[in-house]
Structure formats: C-alpha cells, structure tokens
Amino acid sequence: MKIITLLTDFGLKDPHAGIMKGVILSINPDVTIVDISHEVEAQDIREGAFLIKEYYTYFEKGTIHVAIVDPTVGSERRPIVFSKDGHFFIGPDNGIFTLLIDEDTEIYLIENKKFMMRNISTTFHGRDVFAPVAAHLSLGFHLSAFGEVVTDPVCLTDIFPKIETDVIYGEVVRFDRFGNAITNIHASTLNTFIKGKKFRITIGKTSFESIDKSYYEKEVTCLTGSAGYLEFAYYRGSFREEKKVWKGDEVTVRVE
Amino acid sequence: MKIITLLTDFGLKDPHAGIMKGVILSINPDVTIVDISHEVEAQDIREGAFLIKEYYTYFEKGTIHVAIVDPTVGSERRPIVFSKDGHFFIGPDNGIFTLLIDEDTEIYLIENKKFMMRNISTTFHGRDVFAPVAAHLSLGFHLSAFGEVVTDPVCLTDIFPKIETDVIYGEVVRFDRFGNAITNIHASTLNTFIKGKKFRITIGKTSFESIDKSYYEKEVTCLTGSAGYLEFAYYRGSFREEKKVWKGDEVTVRVE
Amino acid sequence: MKIITLLTDFGLKDPHAGIMKGVILSINPDVTIVDISHEVEAQDIREGAFLIKEYYTYFEKGTIHVAIVDPTVGSERRPIVFSKDGHFFIGPDNGIFTLLIDEDTEIYLIENKKFMMRNISTTFHGRDVFAPVAAHLSLGFHLSAFGEVVTDPVCLTDIFPKIETDVIYGEVVRFDRFGNAITNIHASTLNTFIKGKKFRITIGKTSFESIDKSYYEKEVTCLTGSAGYLEFAYYRGSFREEKKVWKGDEVTVRVE
Numbered sequence: 001m002k003i004i005t006l007l008t009d010f011g012l013k014d015p016h017a018g019i020m021k022g023v024i025l026s027i028n029p030d031v032t033i034v035d036i037s038h039e040v041e042a043q044d045i046r047e048g049a050f051l052i053k054e055y056y057t058y059f060e061k062g063t064i065h066v067a068i069v070d071p072t073v074g075s076e077r078r079p080i081v082f083s084k085d086g087h088f089f090i091g092p093d094n095g096i097f098t099l100l101i102d103e104d105t106e107i108y109l110i111e112n113k114k115f116m117m118r119n120i121s122t123t124f125h126g127r128d129v130f131a132p133v134a135a136h137l138s139l140g141f142h143l144s145a146f147g148e149v150v151t152d153p154v155c156l157t158d159i160f161p162k163i164e165t166d167v168i169y170g171e172v173v174r175f176d177r178f179g180n181a182i183t184n185i186h187a188s189t190l191n192t193f194i195k196g197k198k199f200r201i202t203i204g205k206t207s208f209e210s211i212d213k214s215y216y217e218k219e220v221t222c223l224t225g226s227a228g229y230l231e232f233a234y235y236r237g238s239f240r241e242e243k244k245v246w247k248g249d250e251v252t253v254r255v256e
Numbered sequence: 257m258k259i260i261t262l263l264t265d266f267g268l269k270d271p272h273a274g275i276m277k278g279v280i281l282s283i284n285p286d287v288t289i290v291d292i293s294h295e296v297e298a299q300d301i302r303e304g305a306f307l308i309k310e311y312y313t314y315f316e317k318g319t320i321h322v323a324i325v326d327p328t329v330g331s332e333r334r335p336i337v338f339s340k341d342g343h344f345f346i347g348p349d350n351g352i353f354t355l356l357i358d359e360d361t362e363i364y365l366i367e368n369k370k371f372m373m374r375n376i377s378t379t380f381h382g383r384d385v386f387a388p389v390a391a392h393l394s395l396g397f398h399l400s401a402f403g404e405v406v407t408d409p410v411c412l413t414d415i416f417p418k419i420e421t422d423v424i425y426g427e428v429v430r431f432d433r434f435g436n437a438i439t440n441i442h443a444s445t446l447n448t449f450i451k452g453k454k455f456r457i458t459i460g461k462t463s464f465e466s467i468d469k470s471y472y473e474k475e476v477t478c479l480t481g482s483a484g485y486l487e488f489a490y491y492r493g494s495f496r497e498e499k500k501v502w503k504g505d506e507v508t509v510r511v512e
Numbered sequence: 513m514k515i516i517t518l519l520t521d522f523g524l525k526d527p528h529a530g531i532m533k534g535v536i537l538s539i540n541p542d543v544t545i546v547d548i549s550h551e552v553e554a555q556d557i558r559e560g561a562f563l564i565k566e567y568y569t570y571f572e573k574g575t576i577h578v579a580i581v582d583p584t585v586g587s588e589r590r591p592i593v594f595s596k597d598g599h600f601f602i603g604p605d606n607g608i609f610t611l612l613i614d615e616d617t618e619i620y621l622i623e624n625k626k627f628m629m630r631n632i633s634t635t636f637h638g639r640d641v642f643a644p645v646a647a648h649l650s651l652g653f654h655l656s657a658f659g660e661v662v663t664d665p666v667c668l669t670d671i672f673p674k675i676e677t678d679v680i681y682g683e684v685v686r687f688d689r690f691g692n693a694i695t696n697i698h699a700s701t702l703n704t705f706i707k708g709k710k711f712r713i714t715i716g717k718t719s720f721e722s723i724d725k726s727y728y729e730k731e732v733t734c735l736t737g738s739a740g741y742l743e744f745a746y747y748r749g750s751f752r753e754e755k756k757v758w759k760g761d762e763v764t765v766r767v768e
Contacts, residue, residue, distance in 0.1 A: 011433030074470025177523030214586025330726025
C-alpha cells in the first residue's frame, strides 16, 4: 500500500481537495490518501514550510507528500518532485520545501506532459499537475521520468532565526488551533545556546527565565511544542488573543 | 473498489459526516469514502448545485455521489437516486441536482424501506436514508430496486444567467476560500457571446474589458476559474472583502 | 478490516490529526481511519462526552474509538482503554467517557511503553500514546496487555439533568453547525416525565408547550435531535444567535 499525503491552503469549503482525490484514485485506486491540512493560512508559503517538516517523518518511508501553497500558480514558477530520507515530495518550487532541501537533494522538474491532465488550467495545478504526478509516482515511476534535474531550487532566506553572540532573534511563524504562538527557534538551537547559562526569553512585554514542561503548569507558559520549536501558550485560553501577538512578532533569547 | 463521495452542509464540528461513514462501512466495508466538502453554506441548495457539477467528472465512472443540502428534511420532499454519464447521484429532490438533470435522466424515488435504517428520524436523513442507500447501491443493486420512477424532479429555475441581445445578466453564486467571487456565467456561454467583439464585464463599480489568465497578473483579475465559470479575484487578498461583494450581486457582460 | 475513529479538539488547521494517521498506518497499514470531528470546542471535555455517545453505535462492533480532549496532557492524568458493547475506546481519563462507563466497565490503564512512541512528549499524547495504542489494539492485542485495571475512572458529576417532582433542570451543552442548541435532556427522560401531562419547556424567554417533529414546521422549534436529546432550532437561521443563548444556559421542563 502506498500513502499520499496532502497539505494545501485550499480550505475545506471548496471541493478542491476532493477533486484531487478523484484524480489520484482514477489513476491509482489502491493508494491511501491522508489529509494533513487544507487550512494552511492562505498563500503563506512559510507556514507550509514549517508544517511539512513537522509531519513527514511520522509516515512510512515511501510515502508521497504533496504540498501546495501556490500564490503564483499559472506563472513561470516550476513544479518539482524530489526525495529525502526515503520520502517523496511534490509541489511548487517557491520555497515551501526550504526546510527539507540541502545541497545533496536531487530535485526534478515536473515537465513530462504524459503525467498531467490533458488540459492544464492556469489556476488549479493541484488538480492538473500535482495530483496526477503523485498518482503516477505511486505506481512506481522513477523521479527522472518526470523531467530534468533542477539545480537552483527557490529557498526562503529569512526563515531561520538570526543568532548573535548573546542573543537569538527569532519570530512567531504560526499559531495553532489553541492560539499557541509557535516560533522559528528550534529546541536544539535553543538548548545549545542557553546551556548552563542564565537566559531570558522575551515576546512583547512577556518574559520567561525558564522553560516549562507542559501547558497546565502555569497560566502562561514557554515550552518546546510537539514539533520541536519554542512556543508560548495560555492555559485554557489563547496566547495569541490574550497577549495580542501577530505572526512575525519578534522573539528574543538573551544569555548573560 | 467502489468510491462514495459526500457533499453536505453538515459542517465539520458535528459528528454527522463521521456517522454517515459508520453507516456506510457497516453495510459495505470495501468502499472508499471521499469527502468533497461538508462546508457548503448552510441550507444553500444553489451552492450545492454548482459544486456537484464541478467535481463529479474527476472521479471514475461508477462512483456514487451523495449530495445533501436539505433544509426541509422531514417534510414531504422526496429522496431520489439517478445516474448520469455513468456516475450515480443520491440526495434530496429539492433542486440540488438542477445542473445535472435533463429530459433523458431516469430518476428513481427512494422508497424501499429495506435499504434504509430501521428507525427514520425527521432530522437526519443523511444517516437514516442517504448513507444506507449509497452503501447498498455500491453493493450492486439496480436503481429500480429503490423505488418508482420520478418524472417531475424539482429544478431551480433562477440558476442560469439571463441572456439578451447585447448583455448577459448573471450573478455571484459563491465565494471560494480565497474570497474569489464565482459567478453563474460559464466560460463557454461567455466566449460565444463576446467572440470577436469589444466587451465590458461589470460587477458593482468594477469593470473589465479583457479576461485575465491567472491570479497573479494584476491586483484585481477577472478570469475563468477552475470550474469553468467567470470569477473575480484579488491577488494576495479577498475580492469579497476588498470590493464588498455579496452572494446574489449582479454581474453583467455587455457587448457593443 | 478494522476501523479506528478519531474525535479530538485539535482542529483542522494543524497537522495533528494527519500525524496521528501517519503513526497508526505505520503500525497497521490495513486499518481504515474515520474522522468523526477534530473541532470539538477546545478543551471542552463535556462536549466530547456527549459526542462519543452519539456516534459510536453507528460503527461495526470491533471498531476502535480514540477520543482526545485533553487540557491536562503532560500531567498525572491517566491514559485508559476499555471496551463497551463490543466497541473499544481509548483516551485520557478525565471524564470524557462519563456517558459510557458504568460499574461493570473493565477499564485498563495504558502504561506498557512498548505500545507507545519511544520519546513521549508532554504536549502531544495523541501522537505518542493514543495513536500507537489504537494501532496495536487493531492488531489484536488484548486490553490487559496495555496495563493494570483501573477501578476509579474520573467521571463528570454535573453532566446529567436534575430531576425533581414536577421539574427537570437541564442545560444547553453544545451547539451544532446550524446554531441549534442541544441540551443534556434525553428524549427518553423527557417522555417518561411528561407522559400524559401538560408541560412547559423553557429556555430564557422562550417557552414551548409541545414537541415539534421537524425543523421546517415553524420558525422556532423544540424537538428531539438526531442524537436523541431535546434541542431548539430556528428555521433557516441560528437559534444560538437569534435567541442569544450560551452553553450552560438553563433549560427547564415543568409539568402541572
């Protein structure tokens, strides 16, 4: 059994995710399709980039992950496919795979028309390009069947925190359903940085001098979330709303 | 493998879609169920009618499509089943299938109690009638097993644009997740109408004298959406909110 | 084929439900996973308790139901597994199973680490404990393999209506997508109470002296909803908004 996962910003009101499933199952009826989310914030490539890194490792190797946040669909932006750690990834070459791609990643352009719908719209490549390519990939085609190698994939340059001698400058990159504010500062970066030192973590007017273990400990907590990134939470409430936090707000970690 | 798709206005908060899946899988465990949307605007039969036409062709022939937007559940409105283009459709006879039904469509009443739940509520026919009928249909029963032929299905009469000599009067029928305003004017109607002529498309105070190809071209675009209907979009924003557009707002296409 | 259902308050924006599916399918690829809802109101254990009772009977016996509304994840609250009516249930021991558990229910603690993820976070037991336990249970392990018997499960004490000689004091426990206000007064309780008597049902300033059969009968209706509980509805509108009703608002049934 092959699994195809879907991450998009198409929302759940429109029939787009359902249509992609129809296209996939028409090509390979034996595939299992798993929705990760269709509620990535509209056109927020960055949010998509962080999410992909969060979920893919929980699937079996061989799983095909389709990720579409694609504000410039219909432009010259390229569709790409690549593999990493035994997983396959398909989506637009617009930076959504920034956190997965490194120098050794062998990326292929999707250009072979025989794996696409006959008529390709300028507005819905999820249906016309990415879904049929995922379905064909699940049938066993090699990556090189889809097109030429891409050596210059688009990567987001401002996605990582800035690390100086005694301070990390990070930011809030997304909110979860409970209003927890999730940053781009990974626990491994944080722990190396503060190891054995006194530190102060600041977001707006709120500061922390220790890391909490779970949400229920205090009213306002600062902890490592389930994806491994530093986050802020408000017990039985929304940190986002209580503290009036916005995406992009600065988060600093200072050591003495 | 048989596929059953579900389109409803039940929402995703309530367990209704999940309950329908339980009912279906209890009768036919081998079926694959695909959610199209459960977020059709509450009780908006018209929106459902346009959506059905948009997705069904992307599934294999033989697929069973259940579509439920059913404000008068529990009344005398009839449950029906029919086939078109090799696909099967099940739902209330309230106009939701207006865009699929023509003179040649052979429609059957759902009245055979042996294909329904033993106790039929007056509030949830998705569970008590439509889900078990879909599951039984997937087992291979013929349409005529469900009931008598229906010769007078309910059709919405105001769903098509009004076409005069030099103007089409259409309207906004729904919005997608991005706030794009989708009209009831199909590209084929539009293209035939404006062929070789100068034209002006107007919605509120906004006018267009050309059709765009994709969303990223300009701030405000007028283009054929993925379902084939004329729509209006706002790049990296919501046309609905920026232009204060409502469902039912008039859209005109004038030629000189 | 085994079915695993998921009920959570994780929402559909975050990848949590998708990650749980990845974990489950990595352990047992042959299972069918059905989403009931991931939109239980955040941290509302009570709402979860009523929902579980509503859907589980519509699945085949042998189905495994995972229910997670877990505000104190990471604390000492216990994870449990039990069976009832041939169905299996997995979730936190915080009262979410109040309406299913009785004296005869044999409940087991989930403590055997070999059925969990290697690293158990303090924030996401859906992924690290409940999903892998559900997957292992679907492979045929006996409940006693997971841990010791629990004899003192947590139950919500204020979940049932208070019944006096001539009045039932109930309350609104949740709203459905249409804004219908659903109470904790079950039809069987109600019918026994009012049998052959004149009665008056009151919520806020609205009263009813009869029970309606379906939503379309009048503008404001009082009827037995699809889950068997007394509810209030507003035809083609939202009772919640029209009548300014809140969760927890008192509902009384008085007989003469």
